Amino acid sequence: MPSKLKVALLGATGETGSSIIRGLIASTQPHYEITALARSASVNKPALLEYKKKGVNIVAVDLSGPEAELAAALKGFDVVISAIGPSELMQQVQLANGCKAAGVGRFVPCCFATIVPPKGILILRDIKEDVINHIKKIYLPYTIIDVGWWYNTTLPRLPSGKIDYALPPYEQSIAGEGTTPYALTDISDIGVYTARIVGDPRTLNKYVFAYTEMRTQLEIYDLIEKLSGEKVMRNHVPREDIAAGVAKAEAKEGQIVVGTPEFYQLAIFQYWNTWGIRGDNQPEYAKYLGYLLAKDLYPDLQGKPYLQYCQEVLDGKAHVVYKGVTFFE
Amino acid sequence: MPSKLKVALLGATGETGSSIIRGLIASTQPHYEITALARSASVNKPALLEYKKKGVNIVAVDLSGPEAELAAALKGFDVVISAIGPSELMQQVQLANGCKAAGVGRFVPCCFATIVPPKGILILRDIKEDVINHIKKIYLPYTIIDVGWWYNTTLPRLPSGKIDYALPPYEQSIAGEGTTPYALTDISDIGVYTARIVGDPRTLNKYVFAYTEMRTQLEIYDLIEKLSGEKVMRNHVPREDIAAGVAKAEAKEGQIVVGTPEFYQLAIFQYWNTWGIRGDNQPEYAKYLGYLLAKDLYPDLQGKPYLQYCQEVLDGKAHVVYKGVTFFE
Incomplete structure (x- = not known):
């Protein structure tokens, strides 16, 4: 039996990170020995203790501490994945340096979002790109994973309020005419895709785009109207x-x-x-930027269909994102 | 008979550009219909008139003029290659916009140098990277070509002064211990490689590293001592x-x-x-950065051996670069 790949994940309790850790736990090809990296103040978070029961090791790290200590904590990992929050992205410079010093086999910085040009279109991507450039400067083995837009932030409110429980904490709007196709993935599949990608030698030092379906916003609005029998506001x-x-x-x-x-x-x-006007978040543009497509690499990996997600939402069974989060005042 | 590919070259009279235009003229797979783009003040340069005799079209362009005019001049080209000077690199933003508006099939921005991380190591590359990012932002088909360090700026002075005629206008020094291998290409081969690469559908939206040989500076110094019978200064x-x-x-x-x-x-x-300390200018690092290797794509394309270059220099037959140029005061 081949030994398990040793993987560490930073940010296991966030939206993306908790999908990734579930994906890693469930993965059978390959099997993973999983460590959640957390700030010492966070190692006793209930969510982490839940993972611990499922065999996940919890290790405290301090990204702003001495590099030698960080490197010691990262020693021996085949893969280190970062699902760090948006305001902490630049701390990945220290994390990458620690991975380099520790001889980590592959670093996966926090991308896990839509396909965007490297610079000048999205501030968040500009910062992620600075991290990627640093990784390349220190010659650290890496994989970039982007997943498109989440299913879980696509649906508009229904007049009945029936699906309010499943919607993110902001109004849904249609970008321009709403006719631009964009790539979508259920948040629960981010981990499924990631677990497959980071154990695959073909994806080392590559960009991979793992998405499930292409839709336009108008198609989405039409679909939920049809499925719910309600008429939605089109803002x-x-x-x-x-x-x-x-x-x-x-x-x-x-x-x-x-x-x-x-x-x-x-x-x-x-x-x-x-994604709404320029149409960057599409597989053709991803290929132009140098991405491999998970659909080409893993034809067996289908992902949850968008229709199924809508049905789950209407049935009151949807996974809810951004619970208790406020974006705007 | 397949029709010729229509190619335009900006900067045809510079060191790199004149190698490229000779490569395009000599190319048989594919054959090219060649246009040299030049500032209106430069269209009557003797070097350009020489190319004109060989069937090259000369077209005046103004990179800082109205985009519509530039686009009109660029209309119909399958390939536009830029070998613009280092101080004018950012003018390629306008050139790229013109190519996009004209529907040019492939834009090759000025890289043609050593393999370097995208950001933070070499100011010249940082600027080139800004241009590449702009190209990606406007979704313009492109190819990046790098060629390593030129043979023609590697040799140290011989005490006899015998090869002074062939040396660039600055002292040769050894970076650190001189034991880091770096990729080298004779300047005359840049055009040979480029002509093959830009006519190849496999290199569209790709980075290609076309170099001929790996050497260390110590190896080079040893070789020229052996070939010349002279002892060289090792600075x-x-x-x-x-x-x-x-x-x-x-x-x-x-x-x-x-x-x-x-x-x-x-x-x-x-x-x-x-290239001397970090060792970036090597094929393994290029592959890590996503480059294809011309050696893999075109095993028949050998390039001039370094030994032959040294022999040409000693025989007084070398191609001389930077004639009349002063870099330092």
Whole structure:
């Protein structure tokens, strides 16, 4: 029997991280020996203790502490995955340095989002790109994984309020005409895809785009109307308004604090622009940027269909994201 | 008979550009219909008129003029290659926009140098990377070509002065111990490699590293001593001096004017650091960064051996680079 791959995950209690750790635990090809890396203040979080019961090791790390200590904690891992929060992305420079010093076999920095040009379209991607450039500068083996937009933040409110429980804590709007296809993935599949990708030698030092379905916002609105029998509000944000929001975000780049309400207010325009207007979040553009497609690498890996997700939402069984989170004041 | 590929080249009279235009003229697979793009003030340069006799079209373009005019001039080209000078690299943003508006099939921005991490090691590469990021932002089909260090700037002075005619206008030094292998190409082969690469559908939206041989500086010094029977001066620049020069260059990034003597004084330390100390300019690192190797794509394409280059230099038959150029005051 081949020995298990040793994988460490930072950020296991976040939205993306908890999907990843579930994916790693469930994975049979390969099997993983899993460690959750957490700040010492967080090692006793109930969610982590739950994972511990399932055989996950919990190890405290301090990204801003001495590099030698961090490297010692990272020693022996085949894979280190980061699902760090948006406001802490640059701390991955220390994490990457620690991985390099420890001889980690593969580092997966926090991307796990839509396909976006490397620079100048989305502040969050600009920062992620700075991390990627640092990884390349220190010649650290890596894999970049992007997954498209989450199913779980696509649906509009139904007048009955029936699916309110499953919606993120902000109004849903349609970017421009709503006719641009964008790649979508159920958040629960991020971990399934990731577990397969990070154990695959073909994806070493590669970019991989793992998404499940392409839809347009109009198609989504039509579908939920049909499935629910309710008529939904269609709040179109005109192209001009999106362009104005993007211009405002660009003017503030560098001054704005990532993770603040102001940041999200502006980031949403950049997102609408990239996936709703420009149409960046598509497999053809990903291939142009050098990504491999998980659909090509793993034809057996289907992902949850969007239709099934909608049905789960209507049945009251949906996985809910951003529980208790406030983005805007 | 298949029709010729229509290719345009900007910077055809520079060191790299003149190698490229000779490569395009000589190419038989594919055959090219060649246009040299030049500023209107330059269209009557003797070198361009020489190419004109060989069937090259000369077309005036103004990179800082109206985009519609530039796009009109670029209409119909399968390939546009830029071999623009180092101080004009950012003008390629307008050139790329023109190519996008004209529907050019493939844009090859000016890289044609050593393998370097995308950001933070070499100011010149940082700028080239900004251009590449712009290309990706506008979704313009592209190919990146790097060629390693030129044979033509590797040899030290011989005490007899016999090969002075063939040396670049600055002292040759050894970076650190001189034991780091780096990839080398004769400048005359840049065009040969480029002509093959830009006509190959497999290299569309890809990075290609086309080099001929790996050598260390010590090997080179030993070789020329053996071939010439002369003893050469070995001027080692210690690692600490290189590190100090790099720190100075980094401290000045953003303020320094590319192409000035001060710029070259600092850039040389960054070059020594990247290919002489870090060892970035190697095929393994290029593959890590996502490059295809021309050696894999075109096993028939051998390039001029370094030994043959040395023999040509000693025989007084070498191609001389940077004739009449002064880098430092």
